[in-house]
Amino acid sequence: MKNTEELDTQLINFISGGINKEYDNKFEQLALELFLYQFSHNQIYQYYCKKINRTPKTIRGWTDIPAIHTSAFKEAHLSCTPLDTNTYFETSGTSSSKRGRHYLDSRKIYQYSLKNIFKSYCMPHEDKMPMFILFPSFEELPHSSLAYMFHVLSQDYGTNDSQYYFLNGQLQYDTLIKDLTNFTEKGQALMLLGTTLSFVQLFKQMSKEIFQLPRHTRLIDTGGRKGRTHDVSRDTFHKLCEKHLGIHSQQVINEYGMTEMGSQFYDCTFSDHLHHKKRARQKIPAPWVRTQVISANGSDEASIGETGLLRHFDLANRNSVLAIQTEDIAVRTEDGFEILGRPHRSEPRGCSLTIEDFL
């Protein structure tokens, strides 16, 4: 079994190869090595694997690797390294609800994955761009993986006139409008980043302001770290982006990620447009990630066109668990998946009091 350093070196080499490599057996080989490592070093995970009899001795391929549910991150310390050497990202939530924690001993692999995927899908031709970020800074939210992500991206790919437009939980609306006006007049393309919700709120406030932002401007929106897309449909969101900011839907890139995962997913549309590729908008896992859409029976993979719950296998999750079972509903597409949201809690089927109705 490889030690931590050897494993990290292999994983970083693999990730550094970028997203355009062909899928090959390297993923399976690394996944099985990482599984062995995590089984040996993560006591919580080892307990679970033994309980369901999926151990390094019994599994045959990466699809057999046991997936831990995201809910487990709220109840247990899932870490392969001593906790006193760890930092963590934490899910958001109310002060009374439990939060999930994703422990990291190093953010190196996280950064490699984050940057490689982002660059390929959002900025393949530019070294740097002005970034307008509609989210609190990493100083304000030191345990938010999304804040960290924006921090890394703005540091490495943002020009000096990049800016944050959230302070103490408030959108700095007037400053944002002023700066958008300025950039429009200069004809300088920029990148807007934020949660879908923050953009929807921005559009609601923009009653009179309409922009035709310069060509090549793009907008990255995310459902936030709950993996939840806002209740606004994607079509409606694209129309709002075009109406208020003059950004064509091809340049609106949705990002899907979560606190419990090191890698993220982006709409392929912008990248496909630049490479003259025609295919449906979807999210395609990076070569170091595999994603299954699991049908409602909990075990079978859904066919293309069918919906299910997402299960990710992410080599960037070196310190915790590489296989994560989520509550996110998606439809399986030709090359990946498209997110549909979280399950709506349906009406109670009988007269038994439900947890949702009691709360």
Next chain:
Amino acid sequence: MDLNNLGVEHDMIPLEYNEIKIHVPRINPAKLSSSILKIKEQREKYLLHLKPAEIITDLAQLSQLWLNKEYPIRKKAVELMMHTTQLSKEHLNIAFDIIFSTTQFSHIQTLFQEIKKSPVFQHSPELITHILAGIIPSPCLYNLIMGLLVKSANIIKCPSQEPVFPIMLHQSLQEINPSLAACILVSWWQGGDRKIEDDLFHRSDIVCAFGRNLSLEKIHRHIPTSTDFIPYGQRISLGLILKEATKETAHRVSWDICLFDQQGCLSPHTIYVEEGGLLSLTGFAQILVEEMTKTCHQLPLGNISLDRTAQIQSLRGQIEAKEASGEKTFCYSNHPHLDWTVIVDQDPSFTLSPLNRVIYIKPLPEIDRLPHLLTRWKNYLQAIGYAGPLNRIQDIVPDLNALGVNRICPLGQMQKPPLHWHHDGKDFLENTGSWIDIETP
């Protein structure tokens, strides 16, 4: 698929249930008055003159028909209800066998003996409206029987989730006795449709409503003071394994849990195992696991929705993480499948289950502690199924009753309440009719 309701002026409305559309009758609001008049007139000229024995015979015959698996209306109901209820064909067939076995001639006759003693028997309500909800067929059947025995005209609103059973039950009655069936109107409409409900509630003597507590509150706001309102809301039930109980109890418990996928108000959320008995907490849980496996073979899962899968997986993930962290809890399941989940939890405080065959097994230090553990759930409690000598529970019955518990029955019978059961602690007969005081100078 059309479910036609004969004799009612209605539109046919398509309701979607996953892969299929079922067209259900919806009473035409413009014709509501005339429809109500029609069933009231039928009651006057026919039902009021019918001997009770004739009504009982017809209702018993109805039950006999539905106990036959090959009965065409039952077969059609099963075929459609697989889509509306998410229950499997096998599950629905077993459920019908169980439900209709509790509405035999003798059962209906026993119920009628209770009715005879009540003032309602002398002055029966002209019109009772029943607003049904959910997927479980029993409330429809029991209310139909009650409504006819008190010789009222009845309007039954089909639940949006499962409109099939009320319609098909009515069709059966039409086959047996069209004149009796003509005293009943069965229809679907969108809950809260004021064009229908305002007029209907005013013209009803009684409105019985089933549903979520919030929905019942909304309905109640529109009930005029001249109309009696009997709400049946969301409730919780639990099981109690006394020290003397044997391992055979587990089989009966598994049926109480699995029937109707634990969705009913009589389905247990938590089973308490009294400490110091023949069965330890873990010992009982392990036996229950074997029984749940067997019972789930007989009651296989039907179509399962993604939200149900997500709920079960999330809870299992949480419990297993706690277990792995050394907390005193343990999750048994048939992972990766979703048929059943048994959670042993040393914390004795009552826990709501997410349903769908997820059961908590908890310790009870001593029987006197039980009411204390249930205090938070006052007014939501329904039934306690027990195993062991009944006299060991007698002392705590007043406290349990004060918390709202209205039924204490042997485990294995939780889903088979008697017809005259005080559902939600209420006595239907007490709410019907009117007292008259006569004084002398």
